Amino acid sequence: MNYPTIISITEEKLDLDALLAQVTLPSTGASVVFTGIVRGLTTRGAAHATSHLDYEAYQPMAEEKMRQVADEMRQKWPDLQGIAIIQRVGRLAAGTPTTVIACTTAHRDTGVFEAARYGIDRLKEIVPVWKKEVGPDGEFWVEGDHHPKLDR
Amino acid sequence: MNRVKILLFATLRDYVGSKTIELEISAGTTIHGLTDLLAAKYPRLEKVRDSMMAAINREYAADEAVVPDGAEIAFFPPVSGG
Numbered sequence: 001m002n003y004p005t006i007i008s009i010t011e012e013k014l015d016l017d018a019l020l021a022q023v024t025l026p027s028t029g030a031s032v033v034f035t036g037i038v039r040g041l042t043t044r045g046a047a048h049a050t051s052h053l054d055y056e057a058y059q060p061m062a063e064e065k066m067r068q069v070a071d072e073m074r075q076k077w078p079d080l081q082g083i084a085i086i087q088r089v090g091r092l093a094a095g096t097p098t099t100v101i102a103c104t105t106a107h108r109d110t111g112v113f114e115a116a117r118y119g120i121d122r123l124k125e126i127v128p129v130w131k132k133e134v135g136p137d138g139e140f141w142v143e144g145d146h147h148p149k150l151d152r
Numbered sequence: 153m154n155r156v157k158i159l160l161f162a163t164l165r166d167y168v169g170s171k172t173i174e175l176e177i178s179a180g181t182t183i184h185g186l187t188d189l190l191a192a193k194y195p196r197l198e199k200v201r202d203s204m205m206a207a208i209n210r211e212y213a214a215d216e217a218v219v220p221d222g223a224e225i226a227f228f229p230p231v232s233g234g
Binding site for chain 2: 036055056057058060061062064087098099120123124125126127128129130131132141142143144145146147
C-alpha cells in the first residue's frame with residue numbers, strides 16, 4: 001500500500017483545499033482536518049490579547065519528528081489512508097491558520113477523528129517548533145510543558 | 153579535544169546571543185557535561201538548564217548521552233509548536 005504522507009514546514013499560506021486533495025484517494029470517504037489558529041483573544045487562564053506569533057523551527061529535526069508522528073498515527077489506526085502534517089513558520093497574525101493535521105479513511109468510524117487529535121497532541125509534544133507571542137503587553141516565548149528527554 | 157558545533161533556539165539563542173556556537177570538548181563529554189560548560193560560559197542559561205532539551209544528530213538525547221565526534225548538537229526549550 002502506498003498511501004500519501006505529506007510533511008512540511010513552510011512560510012507559505014496554508015491551502016486547506018489543496019492539502020485535502022493531496023490526501024484524498026478514490027476509496028476515501030471521510031477526512032478530519034484540524035487547524036490551529038493564532039488566537040487573538042485569550043480568556044482561559046490569564047486573559048490577554050495577541051497581535052501575532054513569531055514561529056521558528058529546527059527544520060530538519062522537526063521534519064523527522066513530524067514523520068515519526070505520522071508513523072505513530074498509522075501504527076495506532078491502520079485504516080488511515082492519507083496523512084498531512086504541516087507547520088507554518090514566520091510571523092503569523094491573529095486569526096491565521098498555523099498548523100494542519102489532515103487524515104483520511106474510507107469510513108468515519110475507523111479512528112480518523114482520534115488520529116487527528118493524536119497528531120496535534122504529539123506535534124505539540126515532540127516536534128521542535130517554538131513561538132514568541134507578541135501583544136499590547138509585550139512579547140514572550142511560549143514554552144511547552146512536555147519533556148521528550150524523559151518520555152519519548 | 154573535539155570541536156563541536158551547537159545550535160541554539162528560541163529563548164536559549166536569546167540568552168547566548170548567537171544561533172550557533174563552537175566549543176572544544178574532551179572526548180567522552182556527555183550532554184550533562186556540555187550543559188555544564190555552556191552554563192559556565194553563558195550564566196543566563198543556569199536558571200533554565202533543568203528544562204533545556206538536547207538533541208544529538210536530530211534525535212532527543214538524555215543527559216548521560218556521550219557527544220560523538222562531529223555530531224550536530226542542539227539545545228532548546230520545551231517545544232511550543234502547533
